[in-house]
Amino acid sequence: MIRTEPLTGAAVTAVLDDLARLRISVFRDWPYLYDGDLEYERNYLRAYESPGAVVVAAWDGGRMIGAATGAPMEDHADDFAAAFAGRPEPLDQIFYCAESVLLPEYRGRGLGHVFFDGREAQGRALGRRFSAFCSVIRPADHPARPADYLPLDGFWRKRGYAPLPGVVAEFEWRDIGESTQSRKPLQFWMKKL
Template sequence: MTTIRILTGDSVGAVLDDLARLRITVFRDWPYLYDGDVEYERDYLSAYQSPGAVVVAAYDGERMVGAATGAPMEHHAGDFSAAFAGRPEPLEEIFYCAESVLLPEYRGAGLGHAFFDGREDHARALGRRYSAFCSVMRPADHPRRPLDYRPLDDFWRKRGYEPLPGVIAEFDWKDIDAQETSRKPLQFWMKRL
């Protein structure tokens, strides 16, 4: 049976290695194609020990099988908050629902909803008025795109999110078949809480 744990502050530090391994495993697949390493991941994930951040973790017994991260937008990567320049919503009113990762054998059981519910509840408790996340933009004809790939757009729309036209962040990472990092565009989606 899968259980959900809401982790904040010091409790996040205890799960950084598990979360790093999970992200490396899940993000190797489409559409991220991420060639990650634990050292980089631990450094990146340490930001989720900051005030206002949350990790919504799914466990099968004591094994972490999925997780979703979130933080106040103004505390996240500058590349992400810069995408909102010119938007009417103040960064201090936006909660950034960062990554969600879930092992394939646990998908389709409602954990995606639990991940969003946990982060949105946390955002409301912080007094945030908006929830936002971004999705990787890959060309439809990308050679690594699986033939049976189904985007999550319908799931996100059912949760009340809509893409924000022109609100695109860029972030660097190394693809699994690349020698160096490259910049990737990410489309922001948002909803009012």
């Protein structure tokens, strides 16, 4: 039986190692191709210990099988402020729906909606007017792209999100097979809450 729950505050801290391991596993796949390590993940995930942050976790028994993170956009201002510099929406009115990770064998069961519902509810509870997330941009002819890959654009559009023209951030991570980190473009999507 799969159960889901939104976690905040100390409850987030209690699951950070589970979340880190899950992110390393899921993000190795296309389109992220992330070659992560536990120490980097622990440092990165500390952002979700902030007031206003949420982790919507999915469990199968005692095992975390999926999770989605979210936080006030200003918690990520250093990373994303430049991308939003020309936008009319103030950062303190945006709730950032960060990563969603779900083990492949649990996909197609509606958990993506649960993840967005939980994060959007947190954004509304904080009085935010907008919800935004970003997706990695990879070339269509990338050699690691699976032949059967289906982008999630249709799912996101059905939830009311649309890409923001020109609102692209860059973030560094090490791809599988790389010896150093490289910058990746990330397209922002947004909707009104």
